[in-house]
Amino acid sequence: MYFETVAELLAMDGHGPYVWAAYGITFATLVWLVAQPLVAKRRQLRELRGFLRRTEGA
Amino acid sequence: MWAWFHKWSSPRWFYQLSGTLLPWLAVISLAALIVGVAWGLMFVPPDYKQGNSFRIIYIHVPAAAVAMAGYLLMATAGAISLIWRIKLADMVLKCAAPIGAALTFLALVTGAIWGKPTWGTWWVWDARITSVLVLFFLYIGIIALYEAFDNKEAAGRASAILALVGAVNIPIIYWSVEWWYSLHQPASISFTGESSIHPQMLRPLLLTITGFYCFFGWVLLLKVRNEILHRERSTRWVRDLILSR
Numbered sequence: 001m002y003f004e005t006v007a008e009l010l011a012m013d014g015h016g017p018y019v020w021a022a023y024g025i026t027f028a029t030l031v032w033l034v035a036q037p038l039v040a041k042r043r044q045l046r047e048l049r050g051f052l053r054r055t056e057g058a
Numbered sequence: 059m060w061a062w063f064h065k066w067s068s069p070r071w072f073y074q075l076s077g078t079l080l081p082w083l084a085v086i087s088l089a090a091l092i093v094g095v096a097w098g099l100m101f102v103p104p105d106y107k108q109g110n111s112f113r114i115i116y117i118h119v120p121a122a123a124v125a126m127a128g129y130l131l132m133a134t135a136g137a138i139s140l141i142w143r144i145k146l147a148d149m150v151l152k153c154a155a156p157i158g159a160a161l162t163f164l165a166l167v168t169g170a171i172w173g174k175p176t177w178g179t180w181w182v183w184d185a186r187i188t189s190v191l192v193l194f195f196l197y198i199g200i201i202a203l204y205e206a207f208d209n210k211e212a213a214g215r216a217s218a219i220l221a222l223v224g225a226v227n228i229p230i231i232y233w234s235v236e237w238w239y240s241l242h243q244p245a246s247i248s249f250t251g252e253s254s255i256h257p258q259m260l261r262p263l264l265l266t267i268t269g270f271y272c273f274f275g276w277v278l279l280l281k282v283r284n285e286i287l288h289r290e291r292s293t294r295w296v297r298d299l300i301l302s303r
Contacts, residue, residue, distance in 0.1 A: 015109055
């Protein structure tokens with residue numbers, strides 16, 4: 001590892017806030033991107049089941 | 059050739075194929091991103107000029123590259139849907155736009171955060187940054203245009219035309235750092251000659267670029283599959299699929 005301690009890794013010689021902010025925003029955006037269609041799929045399957053039950057009159 | 063084309067454009071067939079592809083894309087993208095980011099953040103030595111702020115490269119460059127490649131994919135899908143009226147292409151266009159917009163947003167934000175300690179400013183109105191901002195507005199415009207029509211066929215056509223016209227922006231972004239004087243540094247990776255980035259810094263970058271491409275494919279497939287289920291909900295195969303699980 002390049003950094004000797006965790007504190008140094010976090011500080012990054014003063015560039016820490018910039019680097020970690022950039023990575024934090026990226027992480028949050030990627031999680032949101034992948035979570036959104038997964039949640040949508042669950043909701044959609046539930047609705048589709050209801051839709052099929054109605055149209056089939058069962 | 060035509061049989062192949064029609065098979066490929068069949069939503070049902072695409073749904074099945076993408077189902078087997080999906081776990082691979084997920085695993086490759088997560089592995090490449092985790093290893094690439096950990097490597098870039100902790101093991102690569104800092105840049106001799108920029109110090110540690112250069113580590114933002116491992117998310118900034120992939121986000122920007124995939125935002126542009128995603129636009130080309132979306133514009134191609136738009137062309138296919140305009141010419142051959144293929145439903146699947148229209149779904150790809152619709153589903154790619156929000157992913158591309160998010161990645162363009164990331165490229166702009168991480169670029170601004172990188173610019174502050176490196177150039178001393180968050181933002182400059184130079185050719186590269188301005189043309190990427192235009193890319194962001196194009197994505198937003200395509201999403202908004204698609205939502206603006208009640209008739210989904212008209213929505214698809216209008217968005218496809220906007221996507222095609224906007225494609226002219228991609229070569230402008232790509233060569234902007236060479237055509238105009240800019241604060242932005244030119245490309246570090248060369249496909250034809252030797253890259254100007256040190257191999258030690260390059261290797262994790264190639265990993266995160268791979269990770270972002272696979273991530274785009276992963277999310278795009280998830281969205282397109284939802285769209286297929288929605289549009290084909292009255293067909294027999296979707297009925298069988300839903301009731302069998």
